[in-house]
Amino acid sequence: MTTLLRIELERFRCRGVLWLVAGLLLLTGSGYVLMTWGHTAPASAAEVAAATEAFRVDAEGAKQFVERCLELQATDEGNDLDCRPPDLPTLSQYIPEPPELSWELGDAVGGMKVPVLIAALAMGVSFVTAEFGARTMGTWLTFAPRRSRVLASKTGAAVIGVLPAALAALAVTIGGVVLVYLVRGLDLGEASVWTDLLRFVTHLLPAAAVAAVLGAGLAFAVRNAAAVAGIVVWWALAVEVALPQIIPALAPATLGLNLRAWLEGGAEYTVQECRPDPDVLGAQVCEDVARTVGSAQGGLVLLLTAAVVLAIGALVFRRRAVT
Amino acid sequence: MTADLAISTRGLRKTYRKLNMTRSVAVEGLDLDVPVGGVHGFLGPNGSGKTTTIRMLLGLIRADAGTMRLFDQEVPKALPEVVGRVGAIVEQPKFFPNFSGRRNLTLLAGAIGVDPKLVDVVIADVGLADRAKDRYRGYSLGMKQRLAIAATLLKDPDLLIFDEPTNGLDPAGIREIRGTMRGLADRGKTVLVSSHILNEVELVADTVSIIARGRLVASGRVTDLIGAAATTAVRVGVPDPAVAGPVLAAQGWSARLDGHLLVVEGAPDPGRITQVLAGAGIFVNELVPVRADLESVFLELTAGQGPGTHAESADHAPHGRRAQKGGAE
Numbered sequence: 001m002t003t004l005l006r007i008e009l010e011r012f013r014c015r016g017v018l019w020l021v022a023g024l025l026l027l028t029g030s031g032y033v034l035m036t037w038g039h040t041a042p043a044s045a046a047e048v049a050a051a052t053e054a055f056r057v058d059a060e061g062a063k064q065f066v067e068r069c070l071e072l073q074a075t076d077e078g079n080d081l082d083c084r085p086p087d088l089p090t091l092s093q094y095i096p097e098p099p100e101l102s103w104e105l106g107d108a109v110g111g112m113k114v115p116v117l118i119a120a121l122a123m124g125v126s127f128v129t130a131e132f133g134a135r136t137m138g139t140w141l142t143f144a145p146r147r148s149r150v151l152a153s154k155t156g157a158a159v160i161g162v163l164p165a166a167l168a169a170l171a172v173t174i175g176g177v178v179l180v181y182l183v184r185g186l187d188l189g190e191a192s193v194w195t196d197l198l199r200f201v202t203h204l205l206p207a208a209a210v211a212a213v214l215g216a217g218l219a220f221a222v223r224n225a226a227a228v229a230g231i232v233v234w235w236a237l238a239v240e241v242a243l244p245q246i247i248p249a250l251a252p253a254t255l256g257l258n259l260r261a262w263l264e265g266g267a268e269y270t271v272q273e274c275r276p277d278p279d280v281l282g283a284q285v286c287e288d289v290a291r292t293v294g295s296a297q298g299g300l301v302l303l304l305t306a307a308v309v310l311a312i313g314a315l316v317f318r319r320r321a322v323t
Numbered sequence: 324m325t326a327d328l329a330i331s332t333r334g335l336r337k338t339y340r341k342l343n344m345t346r347s348v349a350v351e352g353l354d355l356d357v358p359v360g361g362v363h364g365f366l367g368p369n370g371s372g373k374t375t376t377i378r379m380l381l382g383l384i385r386a387d388a389g390t391m392r393l394f395d396q397e398v399p400k401a402l403p404e405v406v407g408r409v410g411a412i413v414e415q416p417k418f419f420p421n422f423s424g425r426r427n428l429t430l431l432a433g434a435i436g437v438d439p440k441l442v443d444v445v446i447a448d449v450g451l452a453d454r455a456k457d458r459y460r461g462y463s464l465g466m467k468q469r470l471a472i473a474a475t476l477l478k479d480p481d482l483l484i485f486d487e488p489t490n491g492l493d494p495a496g497i498r499e500i501r502g503t504m505r506g507l508a509d510r511g512k513t514v515l516v517s518s519h520i521l522n523e524v525e526l527v528a529d530t531v532s533i534i535a536r537g538r539l540v541a542s543g544r545v546t547d548l549i550g551a552a553a554t555t556a557v558r559v560g561v562p563d564p565a566v567a568g569p570v571l572a573a574q575g576w577s578a579r580l581d582g583h584l585l586v587v588e589g590a591p592d593p594g595r596i597t598q599v600l601a602g603a604g605i606f607v608n609e610l611v612p613v614r615a616d617l618e619s620v621f622l623e624l625t626a627g628q629g630p631g632t633h634a635e636s637a638d639h640a641p642h643g644r645r646a647q648k649g650g651a652e
Contacts, residue, residue, distance in 0.1 A: 003433055003434065003436065004434065006433070007430050007433050007434055010430060011419065011430065014419075014421065014422060014426075015421075016421060134417055134419065134420060135417040136417045136418060136419055138383055138413060138416070138417070139416045139417055139418060139431075139471075139474070140431075140434075141381070141382065141383060142381055142383075142406065142409075142410075142411050142413070143406070143431050143434045143435055143474075143478075144434045144435075145381075145382050145399070145402045145403050145406045146403050319385065321378070321383060321384040321385070322383045322384075323383070
């Protein structure tokens with residue numbers, strides 16, 4: 001088994017498409033770093049000039065207000081007026097300031113969630129379907145005939161192979177954003193930033209592993225990348241989008257909600273609860289009630305889904321002819 | 324089942340579901356015995372079930388019914404134990420196109436725990452040493468086939484299964500493969516070769532099994548099968564066949580015109596024909612005994628049993644010929 005896993009990892013390492021997907025993931029992370037660079041740039045001369053002008057106009061307005069107020073105060077009508085000058089902001093508050101690191105990191109790493117999961121799914125799918133597509137599986141099975149071992153080693157390699165790519169992309173994103181703040185000489189904020197970030201990353205990586213297992217399982221079941229894509233799109237539209245709208249109580253069955261719950265420490269959904277209207281006979285009063293899916297429940301549902309899909313893939317792989 | 328059989332199947336059956344939900348029979352109650360040692364030809368028309376049988380033996384397809392044994396071990400149950408003794412090329416085997424020939428074989432060697440150094444040895448054996456570092460996708464058809472043979476040799480198997488190994492090869496390539504198969508058999512290996520190039524099989528095979536519509540129709544030594552089909556026909560060239568015909572017919576032999584030659588059947592030996600014709604003042608300028616070959620035996624046994632025809636019992640094989648099972652003993 002270890003030998004097969006080692007060989008599958010070697011194959012994973014040598015697949016150009018998987019490097020391409022990993023490269024795109026890194027590129028996406030780099031994009032967030034570039035955006036941070038833009039967000040944290042010092043105000044330009046034009047922005048400073050515009051801020052100075054806005055400050056001057058407001059200060060002038062305040063001055064005029066005080067003058068006018070004092071004039072009115074001098075009269076009988078305005079002797080009860082409070083003519084203290086309003087609290088004017090300082091000029092620095094008129095100049096755009098960079099966002100806090102916690103906000104920028106949350107935006108960047110949160111934005112990487114979907115690309116990481118899609119990349120993990122795609123890698124799992126591609127790694128398995130390529131072998132069926134190239135018709136090398138038949139050759140392989142004449143050397144390693146235990147199909148369950150072949151499936152396990154291939155899925156294991158997909159999971160192990162996906163993690164470094166996801167980790168590298170997240171490292172580039174987080175490291176890049178922090179580096180931007182250091183280069184700009186900006187405040188890194190409080191330690192709680194890192195606690196939240198660590199929690200998110202340690203939940204995203206297992207989710208990526210689950211996505212790779214899902215991809216491999218689907219690929220073993222249908223053997224064709226286009227067919228897997230079709231199933232994923234159908235699931236997204238029919239189950240993730242339409243089902244909760246038609247039957248809100250089934251929202252906890254969607255992967256999207258459970259994924260959010262797993263990654264964010266819980267997720268809310270609303271259901272309508274109705275009771276008889278005490279004022280009108282036969283009528284009902286309905287209200288939206290928020291319910292919560294916990295992080296552990298979300299993780300469990302994701303894990304069970306991956307296990308079921310992999311089991312289906314294994315069953316099909318064991319029974320179906322290999323050409 | 325006996326230990327002197329490399330392959331043995333009994334009542335092997337495989338059907339495929341068609342789009343209209345009916346089932347087509349690919350293999351129907353096949354009883355196949357391949358003795359240990361030598362080259363065994365596995366012949367049959369296209370669609371007769373050769374590749375399906377091989378795939379079932381290798382566990383790539385599940386059989387609907389019947390039993391299969393490799394070296395007296397039941398497969399696919401015992402396939403993991405016996406697969407190390409079996410090297411196979413099924414149709415055009417595929418390797419990873421972006422890997423070099425050597426890397427492909429190194430990965431396969433790893434799967435069966437073979438010393439990676441053996442990879443270079445088998446690559447050299449099949450004459451691919453110069454191209455071992457090149458990507459598989461750049462290989463010619465012949466090179467791909469040779470790499471596949473090298474892959475089977477990695478295991479140093481006792482049984483080699485070659486399914487249409489000469490497909491797409493040029494004459495030199497075919498000759499090489501033939502030499503390889505013969506060489507392996509001479510080293511004590513068992514080689515099962517399925518092919519539709521019958522003269523190639525005849526040149527290399529010691530025994531053959533012929534199947535049609537998924538059933539065995541004949542099996543045995545090549546010489547025995549050809550011998551059984553041999554006739555006493557002789558092609559005779561004479562200046563005037565119209566005159567010679569009646570002379571031969573007067574002896575009670577049949578003589579029919581085939582082109583400019585007479586085909587004479589029923590004569591005890593060719594010498595008698597020359598004697599009779601010379602006695603009538605007709606001098607023979609050509610005398611060729613008509614020999615049966617594997618192709619004629621094959622065509623006789625499988626006539627009208629191409630793909631799409633209905634399965635037929637071996638007991639009712641064409642021309643009343645019964646399968647000669649166990650003819651190799």
